[in-house]
Amino acid sequence: MFNFIKDLFQRGRDITELESYTGIKQSVLAEFSNSLPNKYSYHEFTIPKQRTGKFRLIHAPDDNLKKIQKNILIMNAMTVNDSATAYIKGKSIINNVKPHVSKEIIIKIDLKDFFPSITTKRVYETFRYLEWDRKTSKIISNISTYKGVLPQGAPSSPVISNIICLKLDKRLNSISKKYNANYTRYADDITFSFDIDTGKHNEFIHLVKKIISDEKFQIQKDKKIKVLRPHHRQKITGLVINQKINLPRETKRMIRAMEHKNSLGLLPTDQIKRLEGYKALSKMIAAN
Numbered sequence: 001m002f003n004f005i006k007d008l009f010q011r012g013r014d015i016t017e018l019e020s021y022t023g024i025k026q027s028v029l030a031e032f033s034n035s036l037p038n039k040y041s042y043h044e045f046t047i048p049k050q051r052t053g054k055f056r057l058i059h060a061p062d063d064n065l066k067k068i069q070k071n072i073l074i075m076n077a078m079t080v081n082d083s084a085t086a087y088i089k090g091k092s093i094i095n096n097v098k099p100h101v102s103k104e105i106i107i108k109i110d111l112k113d114f115f116p117s118i119t120t121k122r123v124y125e126t127f128r129y130l131e132w133d134r135k136t137s138k139i140i141s142n143i144s145t146y147k148g149v150l151p152q153g154a155p156s157s158p159v160i161s162n163i164i165c166l167k168l169d170k171r172l173n174s175i176s177k178k179y180n181a182n183y184t185r186y187a188d189d190i191t192f193s194f195d196i197d198t199g200k201h202n203e204f205i206h207l208v209k210k211i212i213s214d215e216k217f218q219i220q221k222d223k224k225i226k227v228l229r230p231h232h233r234q235k236i237t238g239l240v241i242n243q244k245i246n247l248p249r250e251t252k253r254m255i256r257a258m259e260h261k262n263s264l265g266l267l268p269t270d271q272i273k274r275l276e277g278y279k280a281l282s283k284m285i286a287a288n
Contacts, residue, residue, distance in 0.1 A: 013131045013132045013133055013136065014132075014133050014135070014136055015029055015030070015133075015135060015136050015139065017136075018132075018136050018139070018140070022071040022072060023071055024068055024071050028068065029139050029143075030139075032138075032139045032142040032143050033135060033138060033139055033142075034138075034142070035142055036142055036146065039064075040061065040062060040064060040065040041061075041062050041065070042059040042060060042061055042062070042065075042146055042151065042153070043059070043060045043061075043062070044057070044058070044059055044060075045058050045060070046058065056152065057152065058151075058152050058153040059146050059147075059151035059152065059153045059154065060153040060154075061146075061151075061153070061154050061155075066154075066155060068143060069143060069144065069154050069155050069156035070155050070156070072140070072143060072144060072156040072159065072160075073155065073156065073159055080162045080163070080165075080166060080169070081165075081166060081169035081170055081173060082173075083169045083172070083173045083183050083184050083185055084162050084165065084169055084184075084185050085184050085185065085186050086158065086162070086185070086186040086187040087158035087159060087161070087162055087187070088162070092284060093186060093237045093238065093239060093281075094239075094245065094284050094285065094288055095184070096184045096185075096186040096189075096191070096236065096237055097184075097191075097236045097237060097239050097241050097245055098245065098288065099182040099183075099184055099193065100182055100184070100191055100193035100234075100236060100241055101241045101243070101244060101245060102241070102242065102243050102244070103182070103193035103194060103195060103234075104194055104195060104196050104197050104229065104230065105193065105194040105197055105201055105227060105228070105229060106191065106192070106193045106194075106226075106227070106228040106229075106234050106236070106241075107191070107192040107193070107201065107204075107205065107208075107225065107226070107227055107228075108189070108190070108191055108225070108226040108228065108236065109189075109190040109191075109192075109208070109212070109219055109220075109225050109226075110188055110189060110190070110219070110220035110223045111188035111189075111190065111212070111217050111218065111219065111220060112188075112217075112218040112219060112220040112221070113218070114161065114187060114188035114217075115149065115150040115151065115152045115157055115161060116149045116150070116152070117149070117216070117217055117218065118145075118149060118150040118160070118161060118164050119145070119148055119149055119150075120141045120142070120145040120148050120149070121141075122164060122216065123137075123140065123141040123144060123145055123150070123160060123164065124137050124138055124140075124141040126163060126164055126166075127140050127141070127163075130163075143156065144156045144157065144160045150164075158187070161187070165185065165215075167215060168185075168211070168212070168215040168217065169185060171211045171214075171215070172185070172190070172208065172211055172212075175204070175207055175208065175211065176192060179194075179198075179200060179204045180194065180195070180198075181193060181194050181204065182194075186237050188220075189236070189237055190212075191236050192204070192208070197229075201227065205225060205227075230242060233248075235248065238251070239285070245285050245288055246285065247278075247281070247282065247285065251278070255275065255278050255279075255282070258271060258274070258275045258278075259275065262275060
């Protein structure tokens with residue numbers, strides 16, 4: 001699979017081919033040869049993290065830079081590991097949880113500071129590995145990073161993160177097959193599951209931790225590694241999967257309350273969009 005990607009990029013490894021892939025003129029691309037040009041900027045702000053009371057730092061590019069970064073999204077057409085389920089057209093959290101429904105053991109691992117842990121150097125080195133020339137690899141890394149890391153808030157960051165994780169996904173998928181486990185990754189949420197308890201999951205976790213460290217990621221210490229059995233509520237990326245895919249009870253109650261407020265015309269506009277999102281998710285669950 002990785003060799004296929006390398007072969008794919010053999011055909012587009014210089015600035016001329018990057019122009020043809022993205023539609024961005026070479027004169028514009030060349031502006032990023034050394035660093036982020038002064039005429040482009042980011043707006044910095046924070047948003048609260050769900051249920052933690054902490055805040056997430058967001059760097060949003062200006063409109064002109066955002067247009068360039070959106071054109072980089074064409075790279076999402078490249079093949080990524082099948083285990084990756086986030087930021088990919090046609091995939092959702094349903095694809096992320098489906099392989100783990102009604103399993104004997106589920107292991108959940110959260111990666112720490114996912115986007116900020118992906119540096120400009122890592123982006124450059126990955127695209128060099130994928131056969132882009134030095135100049136073009138530097139241009140891509142300068143377009144997609146800010147202050148030395150992948151910024152949360154840039155439209156290109158999700159796609160770039162999946163490309164960076166190609167090797168991580170390949171290695172975790174390989175070790176999973178060796179231990180007869182299922183593996184999926186939804187951004188920074190990593191999940192493994194086992195049909196039966198072989199008593200080797202601690203040994204497996206030890207090897208997984210080493211691979212994550214080797215690939216320059218860290219495990220979120222605050223959340224720890226969770227090992228869930230059938231008598232636990234097996235919840236992955238917001239969905240309960242003990243016997244089938246379902247929304248948690250508290251989420252269903254919240255949806256009913258939102259629907260009631262909406263029927264009375266009391267639901268704020270931003271919450272109406274959120275309700276529509278939950279309804280769409282409910283339909284996807286029902287279809288599976």
